[in-house]
Amino acid sequence: MPPSLVILTGAGISAESGLRTFRAADGLWEDHRVEDVATPEAFARNPALVYRFYNERRRSLGAVRPNPAHLALAELERAWAGEFLLVTQNVDDLHERAGSRNPLHMHGELLKARCLACRAVSDWTEDLDDRSPCPACTHGRLRPHIVWFGEMPLEMERIYRTLERCDLFVAIGTSGHVYPAAGFVEAVGPRARTLELNLEPSRVADAFQEHRVGRATELVPAFVAELCRS
Ligand code: BJW
Numbered sequence: 001m002p003p004s005l006v007i008l009t010g011a012g013i014s015a016e017s018g019l020r021t022f023r024a025a026d027g028l029w030e031d032h033r034v035e036d037v038a039t040p041e042a043f044a045r046n047p048a049l050v051y052r053f054y055n056e057r058r059r060s061l062g063a064v065r066p067n068p069a070h071l072a073l074a075e076l077e078r079a080w081a082g083e084f085l086l087v088t089q090n091v092d093d094l095h096e097r098a099g100s101r102n103p104l105h106m107h108g109e110l111l112k113a114r115c116l117a118c119r120a121v122s123d124w125t126e127d128l129d130d131r132s133p134c135p136a137c138t139h140g141r142l143r144p145h146i147v148w149f150g151e152m153p154l155e156m157e158r159i160y161r162t163l164e165r166c167d168l169f170v171a172i173g174t175s176g177h178v179y180p181a182a183g184f185v186e187a188v189g190p191r192a193r194t195l196e197l198n199l200e201p202s203r204v205a206d207a208f209q210e211h212r213v214g215r216a217t218e219l220v221p222a223f224v225a226e227l228c229r230s
Helices: 040-045 045-063 068-079 094-098 155-165 179-186 216-230
Strands: 005-009 084-088 108-115 119-124 140-145 168-172 193-198 211-212
Touching: 005 155, 005 179, 040 045, 040 108, 045 108, 045 140, 068 084, 068 094, 084 155, 094 119, 155 179, 168 179, 168 216
Parallel strands: 005 084, 005 168, 168 193, 193 211
Antiparallel strands: 108 119, 108 140
């Protein structure tokens, strides 16, 4: 059987494209308290603030492009003979724009909206507010299609099933602060090789067998070239 590969990406892979990470000194949580913008309670309390936070982030996607790390992962997916699952915590669309076929956005997507009445998920590229009509049922109120703290991330069963049988697990540019993603390395089977690529060791770095420290735009293309040669 050709080897099965799971890749987990976090905000660090998009940092060199110009999107801010969450926990850096100049990160998104420096300007906004998590509890004010990334919880269901925040949305219930002050929907206008939450809509504005995500509208600004959705607009910012227009000014950025995929970088060599995103491009290398798309190339790896095309070259890989075995099972390949790219799980991203990122809500941007840079993996898709780089050519990745079907990244699994476990924390949702900025370019989608979800109806609070019929639950349909629709593509959404414009600003969103409480007057935006649901394209599916035409009357329901829409929210950003984002997994907030306290909510269940998407497609967890599929992710855990694939982690348990994978031969190689690679985490790129994620701090290991947020669960369940931070626990994925513990969920991989005993035979699997585990590797972290990050600007600095993550909070769960000790759980990985191997580490490479540096910028994603350098480490990821080099690692992909190595895998494609072997
Ligand atoms: C570079 C670089 C470069 C920079 N090159 N690298 C178990 C234990 C403890 C707590 C919990 C637990 N289980 C659940 C919880 C609660 C909670 C949680 O984890 N809290 C912790 C903060 C303690 N988790 C949840 O609530 C999750 N839901 C859940 O568990 O459901 C089950 C459940 C449901 C109901 C009841 C009970 C259980 C949901 C989590 C949702 C996360 N949502 C966010 C925001 C929404 C999306 C958005 O607005 O964009 O997702 S939080 C934010 O953090 C965002 C990210 O996807 C996520 C991860 O951040 P990431 O990607 O790691 O970014 P940073 O900034 O932290 O790190 C960047 C990294 O890049 C750094 O390491 C840099 O070094 C590196 N870097 N430049 C390479 N150039």
